Amino acid sequence: MSERRVAILFAVTVTFLLASLTAQSPERAGDVALWVEAPAKRLVSAAADVAGGVREGWRTRARLERENEELRSRLRQLEAAHATALGAELEADLLSAPFGYARPPDAELLLADVVYVDYHSWRRTAILRLPRGNARAEWARRPVTTVDGLLGRVVSAGGDYARVLLVTDRDSSVGAMIERTRRQGIVRGTEAAGVLSLAYVPVQVDVQPGDRVVTAGIDGVFPRGIPIGTVTSVESGGDHFHEIKVAPRVDLGSLSHAFVWRRDPVPEAVMDGADAVGR
Amino acid sequence: MPWAARFAASLALVSLVELLLAEVLPAAGRTIDLFVLLVVLGSLAGNSLQGVAGGLVAGLVQDTLSTSPFGLHGLACCVVGYGVARLSQRVDTGQRTVALLLVAVGTLVHQAIVLGLLRFLEVGEFGGAVVPLRVAATTAVGLPGLWLFNRAQAWVDERRTLKEGRARPR
Secondary structure, three states, rough: OOOHHHHHHHHHHHHHHHHHHHHHHHHHHHHHHHHEEEEEEHHHHHHHHHHHHHHHHHHHHHHHHHHHHHHHHHHHHHHHHHHHHHHHHHHHHHHHHHHHHOOOOEEEEEEEEEEEEOOOOOOOOEEOOOOOOOOOHHHOOOEEEEEOOOOOOOEEEOOOEEEEEEOOOOOEEEEEEEEEEEEEEEEEOOOOOOOOEEOOOOOOOOOOOOOOEEOOOOOOOOOOOEEEEEEEEEOOOOOEEEEEEEOOOOHHHHHHHHEEEEOOOOOOOHHHHHOOOOO | OHHHHHHHHHHHHHHHHHHHHHHHHHHHHHHHOOOHHHHHHHHHOOOHHHHHHHHHHEEEHHHHHHOOOOOOOOHHHHHHHHHHHHOOOOOOOHHHHHHHHHHHHHHHHHHHHHHHHHHHHHOOOOOOOOOHHHHHHHHHHHHHHHHHHHHHHHHHHHHHHHHHHHHHHO
C-alpha cells in the first residue's frame, strides 16, 4: 500500500476514534456537533440571504425601471412645455422690442426660516429669521414668497429677523390679475382667515371658479406672475364689479421656509406720488 | 514468522505483564507504559501501515484493560505508531541512541495526546505531573526492551537464513 493511502487510512482511523471518543462525552458531543453544525447553518443562512438579496434586487430594479420610465415621460412633457415657454418668451421679446420694453432683471432670493406665524388673529403676520447680517431696515416692502406662491411682504426688519405682513391680512393689498384673462384687480385679506377677495374686476369680465390669480406687477412691490391663489366663487357685488373670493395658494398652516426677494421695490419717493395700491 | 504474528505474540506477552504488574506492583504498572514501548519497537521494525495497525490494536487492547474511555489509547498509540514508522524510514534506527530517543519521544507524544484528550473530553482525572516520570521510566525500560527486540530480530533472521540454506538445492 502506498504511503499516501496509508496516510489517508491513518487520518480516517484517527477521525473515527476522535468521533467515538467525543460520543462518549455528551457535553463535548454537543459542542462538537455545534462546531460542525454552525458553519453549515451559516452557509445555508448566507445562501438564503443571497437569494433574498437577489430577489429584492430584481424587485427594486423593476420598480426603478418603472419609475425611470415615468420620469422620462414626465421629462419629455416638461421639455415640451419648456420649449413652448421659450417660444412664448421669444415671441414676447419680439413683440415688446418695438415698444422699447425691457424686462426687469431677475431677483435674488434669500432663504429664511419661518419662526412665527399668526394667521388667525387680527394682525396676520409672520416672523422670519434671515441669515446673519441680512436683516436691514431698508428691506421693508420686500416681497416674500414660498415655493407655492405669494406669502406677503416685509414690513419691518431688525437683528436677524423680519416681520412679514401676510397676504391674508386685512391691511394687505396686492395688485393682481386673473391669469387666464389678464384682467387686473386688487387682492385683499378678509375677515375670514384663509379667504382673499379680488376687487375691482368689472362685471363684464369673464371670471370662473378655478381661475388662477397671480401678481400683476402693478403695485410697485411685487413682481409679475407670482401665484396668489385660485378663484373659488364669483358673485355679482353690484352694478360695476364682481365679488370674487380667492383661496390663497400658500398653506399658511404648514409654513417652514420662505424666500425674501432682494429685488428693490419702487422707491418711496416715487411711490408717494403714485396711487396707494400695494403700500 | 510474519510481523503480525510476532506483534500479536508480543502484545499478548505485554498484556500479561501489565496485568501482573497491576496486581503485584501497581505503582510500576501505572508508571511504565509497556504498550507504548511495544508500539514504538513494533513500528521500528515495520512500515507505516504496520505502524498504524499495530498502534491501533495495541491501544485498543490497552483501553480494554484500563478504565479509560475506549479508543483513548487506541488513538494515541495509532498516532505514535504511524509517526515512529514514518520517522524510522528517515533515521538510522540501528543506533541504540536513536531508537531510545524514538521511544522517549513516542512515550511523550502518547502521554500528551492522552492528557489532552482527557482534558478535552472532561471524562477523567489525569495528572500531568506523572508524565515526565512515565517518559523516563518507559524509556529506561526501553533499553532492555530494545536489547530483547534486537535479539529476537537476530534470532528470527538466523532462523530464516538457516531455513533458506536448507531449502537451497544442492
